Amino acid sequence: MKPHESHSAAAQAAAPASSSVDRRQALKTLAAGALATVTAPYIRPASAAPTQLRALMWEGYLLPDVIAGFEEKYKVKFAPTFFDGNSEAYNKLRVGGTKDFDLVQADGFWPSLYFREKLIRTVDYAKMPSTQHLFPVFKPDQYKLLTDEKTGVQFGVPFCWGSYGTTYNADQVPAEKAASIEVLFDPEFGGRLSTSARFEENIALTGILVASRMGTIDKPRPDGKSFNPYVLTDAELDGVEKLLIEQKKLLLTRYQDNATLEQLLASGAVVAAPEFAQVYRLLLAKKAKGEIDTTFAHTLVPKEGGLGWVDTWLVSSGVPDGAGLDVCQSFIDLMTAPETMKKIALASGCSTTIDIRSLSTPEEQKLYLMDRTGELSKMYMFDQPSSTEKWERVWSRMQAA
């Protein structure tokens, strides 16, 4: 059923009814109209111009003034829903989310998984001129993770990128210690460490450490591919579990949001924590303003290896060709426009995939790693755990220990 059609049909029927004054007909029309009004918000039209643009996204990227301008220009209401981790977004999409969302964000390997499972659809870079400003490493010819191998068609646009490096209090933690993942398991900093609450990245990062300790990181892997911290052997997972349990005593807490981590670091309650460099940049901004005087530093890629991510904008497979897709692509184009990206970088503290060096000061270029996009190739991209069941068990055992 296409309720918007039935809605307009009811409206058309209402006109003759009011002129012919046939009471029964009028009642029928009224009932139909009422039904259509009631159901309209719940059932979406297939082709009519959308009145709402629904996005499943990271909260940090919300720019109210840019969005207000977009709403004004395209006469649509932007309705965001936020998620905390890729698997959560994936879960939402899998249980009927393609009907509930038009735009989706994901990072690392996740977009290709979404595309394989037909949760998202292809997009047209030609309709999004902003994509011309992508740094070379994020252009489709170099960055392969957003292109369908078979057809060569794109299904996502890179947006922001970053690592899961370690932000540390340089007054308390020596740089050589902070250069290793070991710092997060160092009893010297017991009670002053924190990690995120996300189970995937915690296990993967610990997995890199365990594999390098075991020496399995450069040995041939069971799957014949090169090492991926999201594909760990059972022995490695055992090591991860032990290490995570040991680490628990050293943690003050697992931070739930950046604001909390920023407070903890700023106050000195926490001296080192892995994060997306967002908090790091916020802290540097604070220091520049003279609000704090602690020196913070960030290890982008630890010596054992690190995790990296590229956030992308995707269009859900529920969006049909035509007006719906056009609005989505216009939105993505606006969000990846250099001017918008500059604002996003400042607001979220993320590095951008769009080259905004011409809009930035030398300090900003350095802070937002605009000349270091090449290091992305050294990082392990965020991925789906090889067995969520096994990983979940490791995480639960750690929590219960």
Add this chain to the structure above:
Amino acid sequence: MYITLDGVSRQYGDIWAVDRVNMGIGQSEFVSLLGPSGSGKTTLLRIIAGLEKPTTGRVLIDGVDVTDLPPHRRGVAMVFQEFLLFPHRTVYENLAFPLRMLKLPKAEIEERVAWVVGILSLAGLEKRYPNQLSGGQQQRVALGRGLVGRPKALLLDEPLANLDRELRQEMEVEIRRHQIALGIPFIYVTHNQEEALSMSDRIAVVRRGRIEDFAPRTQIYDTPRTAFIAQFVGRSNRFEGTLDGAGMLASDCGARLAVPAAGLAAGSRAMLFVKNEKLRLDPAGATPAGANSLACTVKDVILRGAYADYILAFGNRELNASRPRSERAFLAGEAVTASFDAADMDLFDADGERPS
């Protein structure tokens, strides 16, 4: 006196709910506090119980000043209008409650409860919960709970108000019987004059926090001390008017009535009450029996069983007469002469006081 109230007053905000009450109640006396609702009689009872503290004055029970004692240390018991049985306890447990509080041995508790179950015919109901009892049964349990601890006094707060008429009359007799048997004072609060009259040794009429009169029940009924009591106790016909020099009252309703000799000046306003049953009726034209006679017409006859109530039209007003059925009956519409003696009247001055 066994219970003494000495200048007891209780103030709520600006209102004196109880105002300078002095009373002495003897052991084994049945006293009623009779008054309209809001007159302060229940507050007075709660002061005796210790549930309220008097603002001024003292309460003495059995020679002991209990003014500052909490209720549980006064040794009195109470029966409430809503019974207030403990809903989570069986009849047995409700009855045993005061005894448990007295820390009596179990055997004695059983014996005393059995005694009270016996005198109040509650046998077989011991294991029931209050809400499984009829109103009358609940009332008996409430009374039993009041008696079982052999209190120094039993305070009853309109205990029969929630019962129907027949049951009420039955209970009146029973309550009085138990009071006599136990020989402790019962202080009985009611707004129902019949209850007060049927049971009491003495009645205290309470009005606006004050004791209007405290006297034996016959005296309260036969020679009310104030116009309020005359109005409130019994059913009366009321005349108001101006006295002339010849010992006659020119009533506002047009009657000229001979009044008993009284210390009231000629020309002063006065109130006069004649009880309904003192108004005698004779056929019109017959020689009236009383000194004062009024020519009336029977408007309505209400049969009460042993007697009949007549509603009479006298001029613009109504008079009420209550006559035994053994006398001649009159029919509605009949012309009659209503008469009464000067001695059957109660005369009050304009302030409602009996002239001295």
Add this chain to the structure above:
Amino acid sequence: MKGRWSGPLLLGVPTAFLLALFVLPLVSMVVLSFWRTENYHIVQDWNLGNYLTLATEGAYVTFLVRSLVMASLVSVICVVIAWPVSYAIILYGGRYRLLFTLAFAVPFLTGEVLRVIALQGLLGPLGLINGVLMALGAAPLRFIMYTNVASAIGLVYLYLPIVVTVIYLSLLNFDARLIDAAKIFGASPARAFFEITWPLNLFGTLIGFALCFIPCLSATLAPRFLGGPNGTLYGMAMAQQFGESGTWALGAAMGVVLFLTSILAVLAVCLKVDLRRTGFTGFGRG
């Protein structure tokens, strides 16, 4: 419409309501708990694997035991605090009683998340309490920073208003003149409380207890934000199965276990307590 059909129709509304909002979700959860997941895919083969995991994997038992202890403690604390508070409102609230009751409902108007985050700010290393302590030169209280104590404080804070409201309503419905009666018959105020007030409000207290205990058993937010590394409770672990790891079938089994545990807890209380002895007749007062 009238007469013959109105009765069944009227009863049909709550029945349909229960079916749609309670029975159906419960049934679907039970079904899901007998399936399994494989990397974010539900595999529909019937098995007892999830329950086996829950029974044999110590972690989940630990979560449940932690939650049971936590919920019991929090509920007892809430009741102990709520009683004097409600009693004071009844006794001294006067004409402001209604205002007090409404004031207790105010926290409900903000979201639970907001309240927990506010509390995180209060208890955390930079929070009001430790901030003041450190400003006074004292050492910060370690035990309220990201610990189970912090979780417990959070849960008490979240559910105390409910318990106060329920006990307040129970007391409001309670005929306080029964206390007068008890006193007249020789009970001291303390004795009157334990003989009359407590038993006659026990039912309300138990409802308050249950309304605190059951949500505490499945609490997610408070342990997540306040509990710290060792504070994972059953509800939080269960939420992870659905929100993060995509192990829905195991999560469903955890839900079924939680549901059964709650029912058992309520049943145990019901069997222990003779409702008649709380003055409860099931048909209102009288």
